[in-house]
Amino acid sequence: MNCDFSGTLLHGYLDGELDAVRAAEFERHLEDCRECTASLGAAESLRATILRAQLYEPAPLALRKKIRSEIKGAAEAAHGPKVNVWRWIAVAASLLLVTGVAWYALQRNSATATSATTVTSAEMLDAHIRSLQAGHLTDVASTDQHTVKPWFDGKLDFIPPVKDYLDEGFPLIGGRLDVLGERNVAALVYGRRKHFINVFVWPTKEEDTPIHPPGSRQGYQWVHWRHKGMEFCAVSDVNAQDLHDLAQLIVQSMDGR
Amino acid sequence: MFLGRSSFMNSESLGKGWDVLDSQERARFEQLVLPHLDAAFNLSRWLLRSRADSEDVAQEAMLRAFRFFRGFNGGDARAWLLQIVRNTCYTWLEKNRQVELMTEFDEDLHQQSNATPETLAIAGDNRERLTRALETLPVRFREVIILRELEGCSYKEIAAITSVPIGTVMSALARARQRLQRALTQPAQQEASHEL
Numbered sequence: 463m464n465c466d467f468s469g470t471l472l473h474g475y476l477d478g479e480l481d482a483v484r485a486a487e488f489e490r491h492l493e494d495c496r497e498c499t500a501s502l503g504a505a506e507s508l509r510a511t512i513l514r515a516q517l518y519e520p521a522p523l524a525l526r527k528k529i530r531s532e533i534k535g536a537a538e539a540a541h542g543p544k545v546n547v548w549r550w551i552a553v554a555a556s557l558l559l560v561t562g563v564a565w566y567a568l569q570r571n572s573a574t575a576t577s578a579t580t581v582t583s584a585e586m587l588d589a590h591i592r593s594l595q596a597g598h599l600t601d602v603a604s605t606d607q608h609t610v611k612p613w614f615d616g617k618l619d620f621i622p623p624v625k626d627y628l629d630e631g632f633p634l635i636g637g638r639l640d641v642l643g644e645r646n647v648a649a650l651v652y653g654r655r656k657h658f659i660n661v662f663v664w665p666t667k668e669e670d671t672p673i674h675p676p677g678s679r680q681g682y683q684w685v686h687w688r689h690k691g692m693e694f695c696a697v698s699d700v701n702a703q704d705l706h707d708l709a710q711l712i713v714q715s716m717d718g719r
Numbered sequence: 720m721f722l723g724r725s726s727f728m729n730s731e732s733l734g735k736g737w738d739v740l741d742s743q744e745r746a747r748f749e750q751l752v753l754p755h756l757d758a759a760f761n762l763s764r765w766l767l768r769s770r771a772d773s774e775d776v777a778q779e780a781m782l783r784a785f786r787f788f789r790g791f792n793g794g795d796a797r798a799w800l801l802q803i804v805r806n807t808c809y810t811w812l813e814k815n816r817q818v819e820l821m822t823e824f825d826e827d828l829h830q831q832s833n834a835t836p837e838t839l840a841i842a843g844d845n846r847e848r849l850t851r852a853l854e855t856l857p858v859r860f861r862e863v864i865i866l867r868e869l870e871g872c873s874y875k876e877i878a879a880i881t882s883v884p885i886g887t888v889m890s891a892l893a894r895a896r897q898r899l900q901r902a903l904t905q906p907a908q909q910e911a912s913h914e915l
């Protein structure tokens with residue numbers, strides 16, 4: 463390699479870590495340097511490859527449980543049997559959960575509609591967490607929307623909108639059948655850096671509703687919306703803004719924008 | 720800059736930190752640190768190249784973090800935890816696989832990779848192959864790739880976690896990526912050298 467920049471600055475540029483002046487300098491350099499242009503292309507491709515390969519390995523559920531109980535044990539050993547602050551917190555948490563359920567129930571005021579599906583936040587979080595266990599994330603692992611969409615054919619009584627948003631930073635990772643509120647739903651899996659986002663989709667007869675400000679529990683967030691006869695819930699541990707962005711992309715592409 | 724708190728862990732002097740963790744602090748730990756368990760596990764899985772070993776090491780690191788939580792002076796909880804995870808991993812490697820830590824870090828890299836976006840896309844399509852290529856990298860290159868590409872850390876965070884200057888992060892990433900590209904496009908040669 464002959465160009466000094468391709469060994470160092472190029473990577474700072476790729477990672478968005480150069481200050482404005484140096485970034486502009488590098489862009490000017492890029493116009494004349496074939497080597498850097500090629501190296502940048504290769505580095506971008508490597509990044510996309512890593513992103514798509516789903517190399518991130520989340521902690522096994524068993525480990526999570528073990529650590530929680532050890533921490534509890536350590537804290538209790540240190541303090542002796544403490545008065546039940548934790549029990550009260552647990553009560554508060556379950557009240558919150560009930561509130562969450564009620565929120566969903568309120569969302570669907572026409573409970574009489576026979577096709578109505580009631581999904582609780584707890585159910586949805588369970589489905590999301592379950593999907594993160596090794597081998598459960600996708601039934602059809604493909605980044606190609608033209609593979610994922612037909613896969614749902616015949617497995618569901620509706621066709622979920624499927625689109626890859628790699629360029630926007632949400633690569634499609636695959637799809638899966640899941641059950642929510644006692645009905646089969648489509649689960650579309652998107653990546654966001656190291657994280658996974660489950661987008662649950664099922665048909666609805668209700669009016670469109672905007673992307674609802676997110677709910678959150680145990681470090682997971684979700685947003686909910688209805689659009690053109692489909693009901694959506696996106697769940698993940700990514701931040702609320704990212705979830706909102708993905709939701710907006712889905713709405714926009716359904717509108718053909 | 721991060722240098723002001725380059726040593727996140729200053730609780731050794733406090734003795735057994737968790738003796739005095741009250742329930743409020745425990746709640747704070749559960750809120751700030753526990754959500755990064757995935758990050759902890761993922762980093763140790765890639766540093767140790769083993770799921771089974773990293774379950775033990777991630778658990779140990781988490782408990783250490785819990786004990787030292789009093790020494791956490793606010794700021795970036797993920798970087799603080801990952802620094803502990805990395806230290807725990809290196810200690811484990813020293814004890815169990817010392818050879819890996821001695822792998823030459825400053826290998827001559829003037830050998831150009833012939834990687835193009837196309838050859839990389841084809842080679843990287845195979846998850847197994849990408850995993851193997853990544854695992855052939857020396858641990859100090861592997862960690863910057865994991866922290867940057869999988870964990871999405873900024874250079875500043877990587878510098879804090881790995882205790883090196885920011886400038887070094889950029890050059891380590893540059894070399895790590897070049898090596899990974901080479902490993903992907905010349906798998907046979909890399910595997911052979913890994914055996915040595």
